Amino acid sequence: MSSNTAESIIKAIKKDHKAIKQVLFVGCGASMADLYPAYYFTLRESKSLQTAIMTGNEFNFDAPKNVGQDTIVISASLGGTTPESVEATKHARELGATTIALSHNEGSPIVQAAEYTIVHGFDKNYAEKVEKMTLALKLAVEIVNQYEGYDYYEEAQTAFDGIYDLIEDQIKYVGPSAKKFAEQYKDEKTIYVMASGATQDVAYSTANFLFMEMQWIAAPNYNSGEYFHGPFELTVKDAPFLLYANDGKTRKMDMRALTFLQRFDAKYTLIDAKDFGLSSIAGPNVIDYFNPMLLTGVFRKYAEELAAARNHPLSKRRYMWKLEY
Amino acid sequence: MSSNTAESIIKAIKKDHKAIKQVLFVGCGASMADLYPAYYFTLRESKSLQTAIMTGNEFNFDAPKNVGQDTIVISASLGGTTPESVEATKHARELGATTIALSHNEGSPIVQAAEYTIVHGFDKNYAEKVEKMTLALKLAVEIVNQYEGYDYYEEAQTAFDGIYDLIEDQIKYVGPSAKKFAEQYKDEKTIYVMASGATQDVAYSTANFLFMEMQWIAAPNYNSGEYFHGPFELTVKDAPFLLYANDGKTRKMDMRALTFLQRFDAKYTLIDAKDFGLSSIAGPNVIDYFNPMLLTGVFRKYAEELAAARNHPLSKRRYMWKLEY
Structure with a gap:
């Protein structure tokens, strides 16, 4: 393993692999969700790369059959010890793929398992909370640019340069x-969470991890486009919703959901990238991919306030870190 | 548009397109979920095809930039009128892709919009409820087989031949x-739904459409592997869960979740492909892909009983079909 920048890692890989065919993103829980913007970017911007995202054990038990020497597998684990993600990294190497792992823990098993690694921050401030997600996107941008050329590479670099300061x-x-938000939602038993585009898994992450895992609040979540194909039936007066809104191509989907929430007098909180000035650091060709970092970084403050108002620390668990399972 | 078998459609496409690079699955709500097994198959079995699945408006507003003449877009809409899916089919053609639409409604806009169409059953019995899903998989099998060769093509045909009768x-x-199940769950305000592998979107569909849309019951849903990375914290005595179990490679993930539900005395219902004899019609190399049809077909009966016990018909809506939105 060797820890380095996204640019130097992909350069090094390209020396040994003149062509690649596939980039897979594999993680568990919040770390899988953190890989989603990189997946979304690759799917939209690559000319010829196959790409997919999946949870660790689906890769371990049922990997795509074409994983091999022309595949890069990017895995992630905050503490670096998640067994399914460590195993996935090892399994990817066994299958001949090139592995890159993102982790906050330099000496951890996932860092040991991967050929290339990026060690990221987490504790220092709100911006560091999204370093893993941001560096995963940076890897994807480097892969597309170095292997195929990416017209908006410089525009993306400008956004990378500005995103952390914008969050802070x-x-x-x-x-x-x-x-x-904390006062209004602290007694809710259920909160519905929506987002679209590259931000879809911020809804997933907010619901499954901040709300269900860390606050024990039930939280259905779905794409804000999908809302209109079924789940909108639960929109009644004061029903509690959290809606992330992107600045970018899929904003129309979020705004349509907002209009419906307002029309039926739901209790909603809107976390809107436009309110936080995303376009001040991200140009129109790359802005879609930077919504998830900004919205995740900012919402962390909301989650902390919710935890405080409920007297239920974000670190409180029944099972995780306490049991074998 | 011309309606025909999966085999003849792909043969016809291959005449005009000697090589293809990408297969995209685009739908909305339950019709998107019905395309998931075909997506899952393509991702696992194809040697070189890019593939992805997305909701209609994400394709309309932010399609992958490489969609073009070497792309097949498969869309689906039960009634054939879902505006986002009709638009996606038109948009795919504008981008130069070859379009195939699945619909129950022969004269519908989506059938008019697509170059190739398959009109499927729905009303007659439980097996017909999964015809759309099954025919989408059949298209994917034909694409992989005709363009690349698929070693287990005959084994898949045997399973296709047997799946409907098995359900009935x-x-x-x-x-x-x-x-x-109906008696035990009829007063629940929240039901958690899990599945893995090709069945993941059966959990999605059950939760978002059968429960949230059609029964107005909140229903968080997630992959049974992801359960252990957060949402399992909500597993307490009598907490209501629905768990789909596959017969196939990811069964271990489902069984691990089952063990945890039992350990903490949750109220769970297990819908298990092994209990319904899936292996009697599907061989070991293809069985993974036929779980979703069997489990969806069988669970329909559970949903009907739940609706009856709650005196809340599956056709009852607040908004859908009633409003403009």
Whole structure:
């Protein structure tokens, strides 16, 4: 294993692999969700790469049959010890793929297992909470650019350069909104969560991990486009919703959901990339891919306030870290 | 448009397109979920095809940039009028892709929009409820086989030949279990739904459409592997779960979830492909892909009993078919 920048890692891989055919993103839970923007980017922007995202054990038990020497597998695990993700990284190598792991823990098993690694921050501030997600996207941008050429590479670099400071800057102002959210939602037993585009798995992550895992609140989540094909039937007065809105191509889907929530007087909280000035750091050709980082970074403050208002720390668990299962 | 068999459609396409690079599955709601097994198959079995699945408006607003003459787009809409799916079919043609639409409605807009169409049954019996899903898989099998060769093509045909009768046969015996489920769950406000592998979107479909849309019951849903990375924290005595279990490679993930549900005395209902004899019609190399049809077909009976016990017909809606939105 060797830890380095996204650019140097892909350069090194390209020396040994002149052509690649496939990039797979494999993780578990929040770390899988953190890989989604990179997956979304690759699917939209690559000319010829196959790509997919899946949870660790689906890769371990039922990997695509064509995984081999022309495949890059990018895995991630915050603490670096998630057994399914460590196993997936090993399994990918056994199948002949080139492996890159993202982790916050330099000496961890996933870092040991992968050929290339990026060690990222997490604890210092809100921006660091999205370093894993951002660096995964950076890897995807490097893969597409170095193997195929990416017209908006410089525009993407500008956004990478600005995203962390934007989050830290915006966090200064969200305190009152976050407190209001916490007060309004602290007694809810169920919260519905929506997002679209590259942000879809921010809804997934917010619902499954911040709400269900860390707050023990039931949280159905779905794409804001999918809302209109069924789940919108649960939109009644005061039904509690959380809606992420992108600045970018799929914003129309989010705004359509917002209009419906307003029409039937649901209780909703809108976390909108436009309110946080995403376009000040991201140009129109790359902005879609930077919504998830900004919205995740900012919403962390809301989650902290919710935890405080409910007197239920985000670190409280019944089972995780306590049992064998 | 011309309606025909999966085999003849792909033969006809191959005449004009000697090589293809990409197969995209585009639908909305339950019709998107019905395309998931075909997507899952293509991702696992194809040597070189790019593939993805997405909701209609994500394709309309943010399609992959490489969609073109070497892309097949498979869309689906039960009634054939879902505006986002009709638009996606038109948009795919504008981009130069070859389009195939699945619909129950022969004269519908989606059938008019697509170059190739398959009109499927739905009303006659439980087996017909999964015709759309089955025919989508059949298209995927034909694509992989005709363009690349598929070693287990004959084994797949045997399973296709047997799946409908198996469903109709098993439906005869599930009445008591379905009634028991309905009695046990009829007063629940929330039901958690899990599945793995090709069946993942059966959990999605059950939760978002049968439960949330048609019964107004909140229903978080997730992959049974993902359960252990967060949502399992909500597993307490009598918490209501529905678990689909596959016969196939990812069964271990489902069984692990089952063990945890039992350990903490949750209220669970297991819908298990092994109980319904899937292996009697599907050989070991293709069985994974036929779980979703069997489990969907059989669970329909459970949903009907739940609707009856709650005096809430599956056709009852607040908004769908009633409003413009």
